[in-house]
Ligand SMILES: [Ca+2]
């Protein structure tokens with residue numbers, strides 16, 4: 001597999017998620033090395049709900065302080081929702097959505113989401129796993145990716 005092909009596969013997998021590589025980049029050096037990439041992928045493809053929750057939480061916690069704040073929710077929802085030009089002030093709609101989501105997920109009522117708030121909410125309603133935007137690939141691109149990548153693991157040696 002050459003780099004170009006790999007890039008194309010990765011694009012397919014990540015087209016819905018710009019934050020994807022933030023979750024992969026465990027040592028935060030701005031690059032994803034091969035071992036980070038493989039361990040990130042294994043969460044995607046074979047992870048338990050718990051691993052997926054940890055992964056998504058890290059992605060949603062944009063500044064890495066251990067909480068998902070209202071500002072972070074606002075930012076992510078603004079990016080993941082389609083713009084509706086008919087609305088006069090689309091930001092108002094997003095603010096409402098942030099409040100509704102926070103009300104639903106903030107179990108200790110401190111105005112931000114800790115991992116335990118998030119975890120409780122997701123265990124009650126699995127759809128909330130990706131509450132602030134798609135983080136995990138859809139099953140179809142997941143399968144395509146797996147079919148290509150794990151066909152011959154030795155191909156990684158060429159990268
Ligand atoms: Ca944060």
Ligand SMILES: [Ca+2]
Pocket residue numbers: 106107108109110111112113114117
């Ligand atoms: Ca909270």
